[in-house]
Amino acid sequence: VCPSNTNYQFDTTFMLVLAGLGIYKLIERRCPDLVPGIHNVLVLLAFIILLVVVGVLYSGPVFYGLFFVAYTISSLVIVFEVYYRWQIRSWKQLVRWARMVREKPWPPKQKPKFAMAVFSILLNLAFALYSISAQPADFNSFFLAVLVTNLTVSLFYYIITKCLYREVPSWRPALYFVLAFVIWMIGIFFYTRAVTNWLE
Numbered sequence: 001v002c003p004s005n006t007n008y009q010f011d012t013t014f015m016l017v018l019a020g021l022g023i024y025k026l027i028e029r030r031c032p033d034l035v036p037g038i039h040n041v042l043v044l045l046a047f048i049i050l051l052v053v054v055g056v057l058y059s060g061p062v063f064y065g066l067f068f069v070a071y072t073i074s075s076l077v078i079v080f081e082v083y084y085r086w087q088i089r090s091w092k093q094l095v096r097w098a099r100m101v102r103e104k105p106w107p108p109k110q111k112p113k114f115a116m117a118v119f120s121i122l123l124n125l126a127f128a129l130y131s132i133s134a135q136p137a138d139f140n141s142f143f144l145a146v147l148v149t150n151l152t153v154s155l156f157y158y159i160i161t162k163c164l165y166r167e168v169p170s171w172r173p174a175l176y177f178v179l180a181f182v183i184w185m186i187g188i189f190f191y192t193r194a195v196t197n198w199l200e
Helices: 012-031 038-058 059-083 091-103 111-134 139-164 171-194
Strands: none
Touching: 012 038, 012 111, 012 139, 038 059, 038 139, 059 111
């Protein structure tokens, strides 16, 4: 099926799933107690694919307005929950946490994790603001860029924390990382080449 703006590109579906699973595995390797069960992740991926299909078929000001609100709130909640290790389960705990932060807001207990949380919030807010202001015609590629960027940030956070905690990787993972990075850059080059414009 030739891609057009009235049908959905199935190759991008696989890329969305791979990016989501990549983020899941990176977080699971670093902090296995932080990640939800794989069944929850698969339900989330199914919801993301549904969202992208709706975005491809019905994109417009209403869709992007709803997307902006939902994406901003969900990004803040996810970063907040990951930073506090899924410990806040009720409004009472949230109020207790707010009092604790107000009494001693600085310095954060875990500086690398705090820096990652702030960077993630700013990055995802930038994506949300771009979505509402530019309203990209190709929502499929836009959301894939969001996931791939978050995957890249998670990957570099994983590498930086390994270096900070002096966990030296063996030569094999380092070689695989370099090879994967080279192949990834080649793939991005060919993916972004505008051979045809399927939006027309």
